[in-house]
Amino acid sequence: MTLNEQAKKLRIVFMGTPEFAVASLDALVRAGGTIVGVITAPDKPAGRGMELQQSAVKKYALEHQLPLLQPEKLRDPDFLDALRNLKADLQICVAFRMLPEVVWNMPPMGTINLHGSLLPQYRGAAPINWAVINGEKETGVTTFKLQHEIDTGHILLQDHFPVNEDDTAGSVHDKMKDIGANLLVATVEGLANGSLTEIPQPGAAALRHAPKIFTETCLIDFSQPVEKVYDLVRGLSPYPGAFTFLNQKKLKIFKASVRKAATDQQPGTFQTDAKTYLSFVCTNGFLDLKELQLEGKKRMAVEDFLRGYQF
Structure with a gap:
């Protein structure tokens, strides 16, 4: 999918860390999106030698010569100044950490998040795992506007797909990262041309949650x-x-x-x-x-x- 000219002009800051987020960043780049900055986690020691390891998103950003920021703290004044200087119209968050309001509310078009479930179901840190653990026959992805409460913002777009009996969290993850990347590009285009309507998340009698796995x-x-x-x-x-x-x-x-x-x-x-x-x-x-x-x-x-x- 290629973005229309209106969407290509949007100045986008992308926030993400693992391989799951790379698919979305790559889809935006391939679609012609203007990525003015990439925010990812600081390098962390890992492995037997405890050598510093770069995140998957950082590796992609360096390969494609995208401006990169790796803040230790998201409220750090120097980081916030650098983020403002990017003059983003829109921020996109995929598999990143929780953002303070001073960050997600900064650009005029706000910040959108890609979540690995059909919200309002499976809000939380591990939606893919819990959907499979609970034996769901279907799951999906949601793009939504970030608000104060985690995973509760207004829905923009959703897409769903079946979970097969032999699927694992790993195979669902691999399907979802590509489906989600395409949904994200469609969301950016819809926001640019004004065709999307923000939909408040419906109340659900029996919400299933997706807390961190311990x-x-x-x-x-x-x-x-x-x-x-x-x-x-x-x-x-x-x-x-x-x-x-x-x-x-x-x-x-x-x-x-x-x-x-x-x-x-x-x-x-x-x-x-x-x-x-x-x-x-x-x-x-x-x-x-x-x-x-x-x-x-x-x-x-x-x-x-x-x-x-x-x-």
């Missing part, structure tokens, strides 16, 4: 139905990974399948032939493991794991 979220409860356990595994794959323990060592499960069957065995116990299968007992069946990672080892197929593991 370690306790990832611990598998095998007393749940096997379908629920399977959805948890999918919703936390590939990161951070649902886990249980095998002989006091953490065992992450990345891929599995459901085998419903009547069983009187204790949930959480396992069955194996030590060669081809490893299954954990749930209340109404078995979770058959396909890909896993034992603490201190690499991720591998269950057959490769069993070939080298002594029970």
Whole structure:
């Protein structure tokens, strides 16, 4: 998609950090958007050598020679002066941190955010994970205007797509980043030509939230139905990974399948032939493991794991 001439003239500041945001920034650049500045996280030490690592958005900005700012604090006076000097008409925020009002309210057209759910459902930090964990059959993306309360601003555009039974958070993420990038370009064009109407978010009787994922979220409860356990595994794959323990060592499960069957065995116990299968007992069946990672080892197929593991 190519932006119309009106939209191409808009001075845009883009804010984002991970790979998910790169797809949106790239779509804007390819569509002919005028990116006058990119805001991303400071470089952070990572890896065994604790060397400084650049964010995915920073790498893209440097490759395409886009002006770059990496503020430690978003209320820093020097940063705010630099941001004002960019004279943005519009700011776009994708997978970035929470913005103070002095930042999101700065440009005349405000700041729009791309969120990985069909708002008002799944407001919060981990909408992709929680949609899969909860077994949703459909999810989507929303562009909206930032306001005071997180993820509550007026909706601009939405797009939806199905979640398949074998989808993981990773595969939904990959679909969503491209669908969201296209929606964002359409949003910029609609704002430029005045064709978009801001729609207040509807009230919902049963809102599902998407809070940050913590370690306790990832611990598998095998007393749940096997379908629920399977959805948890999918919703936390590939990161951070649902886990249980095998002989006091953490065992992450990345891929599995459901085998419903009547069983009187204790949930959480396992069955194996030590060669081809490893299954954990749930209340109404078995979770058959396909890909896993034992603490201190690499991720591998269950057959490769069993070939080298002594029970």
